[in-house]
Amino acid sequence: MQVPKNFVSEPFDYHQEVEFTVESLTNLGMGVGRVDGWVVMVPFVVPGERVKVRIFRNFQNYSDADLVEVLESSPDRIEPECPLYTRCGGCQYQHMTYERQLKEKTQHVEELMQKLGEIEFPVDLAHGSPQVYHYRSKITPHYNRPERDGSQPIGFLQYGRRNQIIDVEHCPIATEAINAAFPEAREEARRAGGKKRRQRGGTLLMRDVLEGVVNDPQEIVSERVGAVTFQFKAGEFFQNNPFILPELVEHVASEASAEGARYLVDAYCGVGLFALSTAKSFEQVAGVEISEPAVRWAQANCKISNIKNARFVIGKAEAIFNGLKFPADETAMVIDPPRKGCDESFRQQLLQYRPQRLVYVSCDPATQARDLKEFIAGGYTITRIQPFDLFPHTRHIENVVSLSLT
Numbered sequence: 029m030q031v032p033k034n035f036v037s038e039p040f041d042y043h044q045e046v047e048f049t050v051e052s053l054t055n056l057g058m059g060v061g062r063v064d065g066w067v068v069m070v071p072f073v074v075p076g077e078r079v080k081v082r083i084f085r086n087f088q089n090y091s092d093a094d095l096v097e098v099l100e101s102s103p104d105r106i107e108p109e110c111p112l113y114t115r116c117g118g119c120q121y122q123h124m125t126y127e128r129q130l131k132e133k134t135q136h137v138e139e140l141m142q143k144l145g146e147i148e149f150p151v152d153l154a155h156g157s158p159q160v161y162h163y164r165s166k167i168t169p170h171y172n173r174p175e176r177d178g179s180q181p182i183g184f185l186q187y188g189r190r191n192q193i194i195d196v197e198h199c200p201i202a203t204e205a206i207n208a209a210f211p212e213a214r215e216e217a218r219r220a221g222g223k224k225r226r227q228r229g230g231t232l233l234m235r236d237v238l239e240g241v242v243n244d245p246q247e248i249v250s251e252r253v254g255a256v257t258f259q260f261k262a263g264e265f266f267q268n269n270p271f272i273l274p275e276l277v278e279h280v281a282s283e284a285s286a287e288g289a290r291y292l293v294d295a296y297c298g299v300g301l302f303a304l305s306t307a308k309s310f311e312q313v314a315g316v317e318i319s320e321p322a323v324r325w326a327q328a329n330c331k332i333s334n335i336k337n338a339r340f341v342i343g344k345a346e347a348i349f350n351g352l353k354f355p356a357d358e359t360a361m362v363i364d365p366p367r368k369g370c371d372e373s374f375r376q377q378l379l380q381y382r383p384q385r386l387v388y389v390s391c392d393p394a395t396q397a398r399d400l401k402e403f404i405a406g407g408y409t410i411t412r413i414q415p416f417d418l419f420p421h422t423r424h425i426e427n428v429v430s431l432s433l434t
């Protein structure tokens with residue numbers, strides 16, 4: 029039966045099968061279609077495809093379903109590289125050509141900008157990663173306490189499960205070096221973790237850096253982006269697609285300096301990625317970061333790469349405005365906050381200081397759109413929206429928005 033039943037709370041029976049044409053994807057990677065006007069969501073499909081699905085949950089205004097069969101396949105559908113695809117929760121887009129993934133992500137950014145930021149501005153096609161598989165330089169597989177039968181899978185969360193781990197022996201989005209080192213790291217976790225740790229479960233770190241693949245979060249490691257070397261502890265934050273990073277920092281540098289700013293502030297600077305990579309384009313750069321160890325590394329990284337025009341302060345991002353000597357009308361500001369976006373106090377102080385140019389880098393375009401709306405109300409105009417695909421085959425995207433004062 030195709031038609032939702034005539035009562036509001038249960039439009040379909042549990043496990044009822046229905047057919048429809050997929051209209052679009054949400055930014056979480058779910059296909060959206062309608063059966064007699066009722067919205068049904070299903071993963072691992074491509075817009076335009078006709079699909080048969082099995083309903084497993086009804087909500088107040090839509091239902092969730094599993095894919096049973098693709099009845100009419102999209103020309104953009106391809107075989108996924110990973111045998112665990114659809115069972116491992118890590119990837120959502122391996123069944124689509126890379127070109128289609130970029131188009132879908134671009135459209136998601138555009139929709140989020142419109143819906144959450146009331147921003148009507150064309151979004152440039154997402155800049156693709158030069159390496160589409162084997163690009164991720166850091167993975168953190170987990171393991172739970174052993175199961176009743178004594179098995180202890182080491183891998184990632186299963187698709188659609190909150191706490192169930194799927195055993196992963198090889199991850200095609202992780203670098204080749206990580207995959208080569210993975211069997212031994214899995215063995216080591218099982219052996220050297222000892223009985224106590226085995227009982228609790230835990231997380232493995234695998235970071236592919238200049239020194240090789242490192243597992244100890246405390247180990248000091250190095251990455252090179254363009255001419256700059258970055259050192260930091262293996263467990264600390266550093267962008268994890270090294271293949272696209274030179275292109276991302278080049279874009280940020282050219283956008284930040286587009287109107288001739290002489291000074292740059294890197295808010296949420298981490299170990300100095302943007303400040304130090306762009307320092308040669310500015311007379312002086314300053315960074316601010318809440319993590320003291322990250323700031324210490326940013327300072328050390330100046331010395332390692334012989335950069336003399338950068339300084340860094342520890343504190344919440346808004347601390348940078350206190351005593352900042354750079355003239356606002358000659359200053360560009362790079363903003364790269366965590367997923368939750370900028371704090372209100374930072375947004376307010378930024379609008380009082382009024383830097384000439386803003387380049388807002390974000391891994392969550394939803395919170396970014398909310399912040400942008402405030403900057404636009406405060407007098408800024410968007411000049412470019414350029415997503416960068418740091419995360420091929422997943423639903424994630426890094427979005428870079430450039431703004432000027434009107």
Ligand SMILES: C[S@@+](CC[C@H](N)C(=O)[O-])C[C@H]1O[C@@H](n2cnc3c(N)ncnc32)[C@H](O)[C@@H]1O
Binds near residue numbers: 319367
């Ligand atoms: C997405 S990371 C970006 C780091 C850096 N721009 C990079 O690309 O390597 C966000 C950074 O913001 C820092 N952070 C989080 N909340 C902060 C706050 N309120 N003020 C300043 N930094 C903060 C985190 O420690 C983290 O290093």
